[in-house]
Amino acid sequence: MGRKFFVGGNWKCNGTTEEVKKIVTTLNEAQVPGEDIVEVVVSPPFVFLPVVKSLLRSDFHVAAQNCWVRKGGAFTGEVSAEMLVNLGIPWVILGHSERRQLLNESNEFVGDKVAYALAQGLKVIACIGETLEQREAGSTMAVVAEQTKAIAAKISNWDNVVLAYEPVWAIGTGKVATPAQAQEVHAELRKWIESNVSAEVASSVRIIYGGSVNGGNCNELAAKGDVDGFLVGGASLKPEFIDIIKSATVKKN
Numbered sequence: 001m002g003r004k005f006f007v008g009g010n011w012k013c014n015g016t017t018e019e020v021k022k023i024v025t026t027l028n029e030a031q032v033p034g035e036d037i038v039e040v041v042v043s044p045p046f047v048f049l050p051v052v053k054s055l056l057r058s059d060f061h062v063a064a065q066n067c068w069v070r071k072g073g074a075f076t077g078e079v080s081a082e083m084l085v086n087l088g089i090p091w092v093i094l095g096h097s098e099r100r101q102l103l104n105e106s107n108e109f110v111g112d113k114v115a116y117a118l119a120q121g122l123k124v125i126a127c128i129g130e131t132l133e134q135r136e137a138g139s140t141m142a143v144v145a146e147q148t149k150a151i152a153a154k155i156s157n158w159d160n161v162v163l164a165y166e167p168v169w170a171i172g173t174g175k176v177a178t179p180a181q182a183q184e185v186h187a188e189l190r191k192w193i194e195s196n197v198s199a200e201v202a203s204s205v206r207i208i209y210g211g212s213v214n215g216g217n218c219n220e221l222a223a224k225g226d227v228d229g230f231l232v233g234g235a236s237l238k239p240e241f242i243d244i245i246k247s248a249t250v251k252k253n
């Protein structure tokens with residue numbers, strides 16, 4: 001299969017310079033499996049990217065939490081993909097549900113962003129996921145397929161894409177998807193990709209889970225065949241993030 005385990009830490013809109021440095025120190029001192037086993041990416045707010053990048057151990061990498069949909073210019077308040085490339089930031093998170101919901105980012109807009117960021121040479125963590133209402137209405141797969149389709153329509157090379165399945169009802173709620181629920185959606189998504197993109201992409205693309213992942217539930221989730229890692233919010237600001245990184249070894253057994 002060869003899908004390297006991926007653990008992302010999404011720090012969201014949190015932290016002061018002091019707090020950020022403290023988290024980096026904790027990460028730098030941690031004993032974790034090597035880069036051949038797990039890919040670790042942390043995503044501080046834009047303003048802390050340079051300091052985190054300069055202090056962070058070299059086997060971990062940084063991601064921005066967003067970028068502008070096209071070339072930079074007269075777009076007050078935005079940060080362009082070119083700027084991230086200029087700073088040597090390798091990754092960007094796009095389509096997070098907080099942006100889809102609070103800032104009305106549509107499927108098409110997210111698809112355009114993913115395509116533009118990839119074209120500039122960034123690697124993308126593309127987020128998808130259903131709301132509680134959509135899950136209860138039985139439309140989980142239709143929703144995530146629609147979100148994935150809007151991305152698939154705009155890109156032809158998936159090598160630099162990690163797909164993050166983050167059910168909205170599980171984000172920041174402490175209500176984690178069960179390993180079976182996560183596995184079910186990941187497996188369905190892989191099937192959808194096989195039918196609508198290619199068998200090759202379906203077997204190689206990493207599908208990671210996000211939503212109330214913590215040190216206590218990560219091993220069970222990681223044991224599922226189609227769970228290729230995590231995108232962690234709250235727990236990525238705490239020392240337990242190290243335990244989540246270590247859950248990569250569950251795959252090795």
Ligand SMILES: O=C(CO)COP(=O)(O)O
Pocket residue numbers: 010096166170171172173174210211212213231232233234235
């Ligand atoms: O949104 C998330 C990661 O992008 C998940 O957040 P929590 O881990 O805080 O639920």
